[in-house]
Amino acid sequence: MSQTVDRALSILPLLAEGPADLGRVADRLGVHKSTALRLLRTLHDHGFVYRQSDQRYRLGARLIALAQEAMENLDVREIAHPHLVRLNEQCGHTVHLAVYEEDEVLYIDKVESRYPVRMYSRIGKPVAITVAAVAKLLLADLPEGERRAVVEKLDYPLYTARSTPHADAFLKELAKVREQGWATDLGGHEESINCVAAPIRGADGRVVAAMSVSAPNVVVTADELLTLLPLVRRTADAISGEYSGRTPVHHAEPQHHPDKDTP
Amino acid sequence: MSQTVDRALSILPLLAEGPADLGRVADRLGVHKSTALRLLRTLHDHGFVYRQSDQRYRLGARLIALAQEAMENLDVREIAHPHLVRLNEQCGHTVHLAVYEEDEVLYIDKVESRYPVRMYSRIGKPVAITVAAVAKLLLADLPEGERRAVVEKLDYPLYTARSTPHADAFLKELAKVREQGWATDLGGHEESINCVAAPIRGADGRVVAAMSVSAPNVVVTADELLTLLPLVRRTADAISGEYSGRTPVHHAEPQHHPDKDTP
DNA sequence: ATGGACGTTGCAGAGCATGCAACGCACCAG
DNA sequence: CTGGTGCGTTGCATGCTCTGCAACGTCCAT
Known part of the structure; x- marks a missing residue:
C-alpha cells in the first residue's frame, strides 16, 4: 500500500x-x-x-x-510454560507449543528432550504446516471457509512417504483431527520422528494454541508414544483451564519471575 | 531520513x-x-x-x-553454543553469551542453571549495560573515542548499592577490566546475584562477544564463583580459537544439526 | 431513534521520495 | 606514481506518492 x-x-x-x-x-x-x-x-x-x-x-x-517482546506478550506462552516443563519432566521428550497466525504455524515455546538424541527445531521458525501435528489441530479449528482457502493454497512437499500428499488428503485428516480432538504426526516430516499433540482452547472453545510431544523412533516407538496421549491431553486441558480463567492458578513449581534481567 | x-x-x-x-x-x-x-x-x-x-x-x-534468522546468522553464537552447554554441565550455573551492537549489549544465547533457583533474563533483551560483567568486557574493548562517547551518554541507574554510579567510575572499571582480561558483576544489578565473565576474541584480537557464568548468593558465594574464573576463561579462549579459525573444530559432543524443523 | 466511537474510502494538493549525475575514496594494475 | 575501476555518498530538480481532510458505514450504548 x-x-x-x-x-x-x-x-x-x-x-x-x-x-x-x-x-x-x-x-x-x-x-x-x-x-x-x-x-x-x-x-x-x-x-x-x-x-x-x-x-x-x-x-x-x-x-x-x-521479537522477544512480542513473544513475551503472548500470554498463552507464559501460562503454558510451566506446564510444558512439568510434562517434559514426566516424559522426558521434547515438548513444543505452537500458534497459528495468517497462513503460518509457528513454534512459540519449546522444552528440550532429556534424551541424548534430540531433534532440531527452533522457536520462531514456521512449522511444516502440512504434516506437523500441532498444525493439524490449529488448522482443523479454523472456520470452514478460511480452512478451505488456506489448505488450497498450501504446498504439499513430500518430506517422507508419509507426508500429506495434497489438499484433499489434508482436509480429510483435518476432519478426523477435529473429530477426535487430538493429532499425530507419524514420520510425516522426518521418517524417524513421531509426535502426538493436543489443543489448547480459550474460554469460547476456540483453539488458541497447540502443544505436542515429539520423540524419535530410536527412543520410543510410535505405539509407546501414543500411550502418552492421555497425559498430553490432560496437560493441554490444564493450560486451557488456566488460560480461559476457569482454573485458579496454583503455583505448584518454583517460580522465577521478577521482571528483571541479569548478566 | x-x-x-x-x-x-x-x-x-x-x-x-x-x-x-x-x-x-x-x-x-x-x-x-x-x-x-x-x-x-x-x-x-x-x-x-x-x-x-x-x-x-x-x-x-x-x-x-x-529475528530468529538474524540470530542463527550470528556465527559466534553457533560456534559458542556447544561450549556454553559443556560449561553449564561442568558448573551447573546459568551461562550467558552477549554481543555489543550500537550502544547496546544484548544476550544472544543462554543456558539455564541446573539449580532450582534460577535467575530471570532473556535472549534478545538488552543487558543492564552499566553493571553487567559481559557489558564491561565488550565496552572495554571499544576504541578509546567511541568508548568515551558511549559511556558519557549512558544512564547510570542504581539497581543496588553496588551499581556503577556514574561515567567516571565506569571508565575506571573498564580500564581495570581491559587490563585484567576478565570482569565481574558482584551484586551490581541484583543484590544477591554475582557473575564472572570472559571475552571471546576474533582473529584480530578484537572482542567479538563475551560470556558469563551467573549464580545467586544462596547457591554459591562470590568467592566460590570466582574459583570458576579459570574454567570460564578457558572456555572463552576455546571459543575464540575456534571462531578465529585457529583451532580445528573437534565435534566432541553429540551434535544435532540437520537443518530441519520438526513438530 | 440518535449520538458517538471507530475503521474505511476517494480525492486534491504538496510534501517527500526518487533517479540522475557528479563527487570522494579506496584499491589495484600498469 | 598514475589512471582505472568499484564502491558509497551527496545535491538537486522532477513528479510520483503520501498525506490530511471530509464523508460514509458500521456498531454499540444511550
Missing part, C-alpha cells in the same frame, strides 16, 4: 539470507542505489539493520529485542 | 508495549488515522503486524521468524 515502506520492509527478509552490500540490496529491490541507501539508513536509525565493519548490512539488534 | 518508513518503523516498538487500536497508533504517531491505517496495512502485508480478532494490532509472526 505504501511504496516506500513496502520497499524498506522488503529489505529485511533479504538481509535475513545473509549480509549484503548496498549495491546488492539496490539490485534486489530494483531501485537506484541512492534510494536503497536512504531506506537502509532509516532502518539503521531504528536499529533494524546493523552495519558491520566491512560496511555490509545485517539484521540488527532491535529486531531481536522486539 | 525517510519520513514514511520512519513512521512505519516507529509503530513496531509501540506495538511491543501491547496491542493497540488504530486511533491509539495514530495518536502516538501524531498522524491522521488514515495515514496510520495505510502504514499498518503495509506492515500487515509483510507480516510484521497481526490483527487480532478484536481488530487491534499486535506484532506479527514474521518479526519473530526474522
Whole structure:
C-alpha cells in the first residue's frame, strides 16, 4: 500500500539470507542505489539493520529485542510454560507449543528432550504446516471457509512417504483431527520422528494454541508414544483451564519471575 | 531520513508495549488515522503486524521468524553454543553469551542453571549495560573515542548499592577490566546475584562477544564463583580459537544439526 | 431513534521520495 | 606514481506518492 515502506520492509527478509552490500540490496529491490541507501539508513536509525565493519548490512539488534517482546506478550506462552516443563519432566521428550497466525504455524515455546538424541527445531521458525501435528489441530479449528482457502493454497512437499500428499488428503485428516480432538504426526516430516499433540482452547472453545510431544523412533516407538496421549491431553486441558480463567492458578513449581534481567 | 518508513518503523516498538487500536497508533504517531491505517496495512502485508480478532494490532509472526534468522546468522553464537552447554554441565550455573551492537549489549544465547533457583533474563533483551560483567568486557574493548562517547551518554541507574554510579567510575572499571582480561558483576544489578565473565576474541584480537557464568548468593558465594574464573576463561579462549579459525573444530559432543524443523 | 466511537474510502494538493549525475575514496594494475 | 575501476555518498530538480481532510458505514450504548 505504501511504496516506500513496502520497499524498506522488503529489505529485511533479504538481509535475513545473509549480509549484503548496498549495491546488492539496490539490485534486489530494483531501485537506484541512492534510494536503497536512504531506506537502509532509516532502518539503521531504528536499529533494524546493523552495519558491520566491512560496511555490509545485517539484521540488527532491535529486531531481536522486539521479537522477544512480542513473544513475551503472548500470554498463552507464559501460562503454558510451566506446564510444558512439568510434562517434559514426566516424559522426558521434547515438548513444543505452537500458534497459528495468517497462513503460518509457528513454534512459540519449546522444552528440550532429556534424551541424548534430540531433534532440531527452533522457536520462531514456521512449522511444516502440512504434516506437523500441532498444525493439524490449529488448522482443523479454523472456520470452514478460511480452512478451505488456506489448505488450497498450501504446498504439499513430500518430506517422507508419509507426508500429506495434497489438499484433499489434508482436509480429510483435518476432519478426523477435529473429530477426535487430538493429532499425530507419524514420520510425516522426518521418517524417524513421531509426535502426538493436543489443543489448547480459550474460554469460547476456540483453539488458541497447540502443544505436542515429539520423540524419535530410536527412543520410543510410535505405539509407546501414543500411550502418552492421555497425559498430553490432560496437560493441554490444564493450560486451557488456566488460560480461559476457569482454573485458579496454583503455583505448584518454583517460580522465577521478577521482571528483571541479569548478566 | 525517510519520513514514511520512519513512521512505519516507529509503530513496531509501540506495538511491543501491547496491542493497540488504530486511533491509539495514530495518536502516538501524531498522524491522521488514515495515514496510520495505510502504514499498518503495509506492515500487515509483510507480516510484521497481526490483527487480532478484536481488530487491534499486535506484532506479527514474521518479526519473530526474522529475528530468529538474524540470530542463527550470528556465527559466534553457533560456534559458542556447544561450549556454553559443556560449561553449564561442568558448573551447573546459568551461562550467558552477549554481543555489543550500537550502544547496546544484548544476550544472544543462554543456558539455564541446573539449580532450582534460577535467575530471570532473556535472549534478545538488552543487558543492564552499566553493571553487567559481559557489558564491561565488550565496552572495554571499544576504541578509546567511541568508548568515551558511549559511556558519557549512558544512564547510570542504581539497581543496588553496588551499581556503577556514574561515567567516571565506569571508565575506571573498564580500564581495570581491559587490563585484567576478565570482569565481574558482584551484586551490581541484583543484590544477591554475582557473575564472572570472559571475552571471546576474533582473529584480530578484537572482542567479538563475551560470556558469563551467573549464580545467586544462596547457591554459591562470590568467592566460590570466582574459583570458576579459570574454567570460564578457558572456555572463552576455546571459543575464540575456534571462531578465529585457529583451532580445528573437534565435534566432541553429540551434535544435532540437520537443518530441519520438526513438530 | 440518535449520538458517538471507530475503521474505511476517494480525492486534491504538496510534501517527500526518487533517479540522475557528479563527487570522494579506496584499491589495484600498469 | 598514475589512471582505472568499484564502491558509497551527496545535491538537486522532477513528479510520483503520501498525506490530511471530509464523508460514509458500521456498531454499540444511550
